[in-house]
Amino acid sequence: MTIEKKAYRAAIVHSIADPAEVAVQASYEYFEDGLMIVENGKICAVGHARDLLATLGSDVEVLTYKDALITAGFIDTHIHLPQTGLVGSYGEQLLDWLNTYVFPAESQFSDPAHAAEVSDIFIKELLRNGTTTALVFGSRHKESVDAFFTAAEKLNLRMIAGKVMMDRNAPDYLVDTAESSYVDSKALIERWHGKGRLHYAVTPRFAPTSTPQQLALAGKLLTEYPDLYMQTHISENLKEIEWVKALFPERKHYLDVYDHFKLLGERSVFAHGVHLCDQECERLAQTGSAIAFCPTSNLFLGSGLFNLPMAERHKVNVGLGTDIGAGTSFSMLQTLNEAYKVMQLQGARLSPFKSLYLATLGGARALRLEDRIGNLHAGTEADFVILDFNATPLLSYRMKQATSLEERLFVLMTLGDDRTVSETYSAGALVHKR
Template sequence: MPLTRKAYRAAILHSLADPAEVGIEASYEYFEDGLLVIENGRISALGHAGDLLPRLPADIDITHYQDALITPGLIDTHIHLPQTGMVGAYGEQLLDWLNTYTFPCESQFADTAHAEEVADIFIKELLRNGTTTALVFGSVHPQSVNAFFEAAEKLDLRMIAGKVMMDRNAPDYLTDTAESSYQQSKALIERWHGKGRLHYAVTPRFAPTSTPEQLALAGQLLGEYPDLYMQTHISENKQEIEWVKALFPERDGYLDVYDHYKLLGERSVFAHGVHLCDEECARLAETGSAVAFCPTSNLFLGSGLFNLPMAEKHKLNVGLGTDVGGGTSFSLLQTLNEAYKVMQLQGARLSPFKSLYLATLGGARALRLEDRIGTLQPGTDADFIVLDYNATPLLSYRLKQANNIAETLFVLMTLGDDRTVLQTYAAGNRVHQR
């Protein structure tokens, strides 16, 4: 295969570490006039254009962006493929919302053609919004996951997904059984896990919709395939938490249900965690588990405010999730806009560099993929995006008033959306052009 080498010149910014651990100044690297060099789908060099240009071959293809910022591709640690068609559904909190909107919408994925159509729309929306990796819930139907992985594989995307396991407390037309969920998940794992840049996640929807038998088999799958992911929901809504206590009276609380069935671990991601206590945060951190912070969803469904400072205190890995369709935007920039407000309402600040971390390296760490994605370090996958300072008239005018990269970054996260993403690259290939 011939060596393909390209370079991209612009302002370049990426996270190096969590600002909560090293301080803001040591947490990022910024090149006002930077150069990113890509070889065969990986980043081979990053630095100041003035330093790198003299060392490059004369015939290298260089794309130069004016008034733009290159960052790593964004990472969405919690999103639902089958809920694409019901984003912005009116008037309910979590449990009623599931019954009124979600379950009927997900039932359509029994039809393979429907699953393929939505997978195509869903992936295009992710890429239009600069999201290059997502941890994705399918529906209970294996065809939802097959359709998603088939579409992702064609573009060589780094994606993680799983078939929902749900054998009780849901409509008959949408339940599997403990045994069928195990067998179907196993078949999907054998077909897709580790193929190209794809990974499988064992996906019990949440404790109330799985019997103890099903949760035990989910834990068994994790034992059988050591590098699998596990994704589920936890402590999103107070009514939900009471329901879990009633269904599992023998356990010490919501997290203990999952702990008992061996679902905590280095690649386990729990969505929401709005109402976790200190002990639960400590236990999640101790087991290497992560939480997906989903601010647009938590506000839209009236679930509550995620306590990021408490998670930081316990050194708990936290990623960012759009949680479409409870969340109201595929845009992680818009999600960070809401995350800032969630912190403000708790008397806490979210710096733009912590926001950048959550949407990139923090998400990669939550997924244990920081050696592959989440930064622009040489050797990592060439998943990156180009943000356009002149995407809208207001953004263009506002950024002319910005005095430094911190201000620029914060404005991009407050006023930015899908229009801000000029281009998206995955494994060095352009997969979206605005």
């Protein structure tokens, strides 16, 4: 096997712990003049350039980036492939949004050519924005997941996706059945789960669009394949919560519906959680389940403000989600910009180091992948991004006023977007160059 070794020199920062659980300065590592050495797709060392340069052989190429910052690739814990073409659609809240925009768009994904075309655009957008791993909803068609995984496999990306399970309360042209959703999901699991860097997620859209039979079969898949993921939505919108109460009157709260069907667990990610109660947070923490915080879409659809301090109090794992297409940007930097505002509206603070955590290590922990991605420790997969301090004239000017790492990070997260990402690497391979 040929040894491929390269080194990357720039300012380097990565999250190593949750700032809510340790002193802020113990939550990250920073090397002002840093060096990261990558060998065969994995990071083999990261530290001060002055210490590591001497360890390199003369044959190792060193790529140097001026006025730039290297950090771990971003991790998006909630996003919809079929909604790529409806980003920025006007004027609805959640339930009307689904009927007006989402369901008609998703109906097109029975066509493999359409699914392949959108998958290509979708993955390019992720990588252009520095996102190297995402937890992705397909449509209810197997074709959507086949197309997405085919495109992701070509680039050796670490991605997680699943076919939507939806057998009621949706247009006739878009529903499956409890049995067909089980059979189709099983076929996709056998074809894709664990292939290269790909994982499968059992994906009931949300409780109102699945019968009890379908939810039971979703739970059955999780027992048959113990290392699968599970993704769904919870407590996004007040009308949705009332609807769940009417459909499942025997359950004590929204989360209890999923709990009853054995859908909670260490690889279960619940999108939104805007209106959770303490009891639900406690149960999420007990089962090791995670929440995907989606600030942009929660504001765009008028759903409400996620209570991050409550989730922290209960020690619930939280990742960040763009929630394309109710979210209006693939950029995790722009998503953090909105997250900061969501906290401000609740009289809470979101520090730049907590933001870095949410976009990288927090997402990896939510997905139980922190031993592989989300940080730059030796031995992890070389998924990383290079952020350009001079990406725009305003960013460049503002950075010259910044006097600390904290301020620079905050400026990146408020003024940064896809233009800020100069290069994206997956398993050591360059997958996007601006």
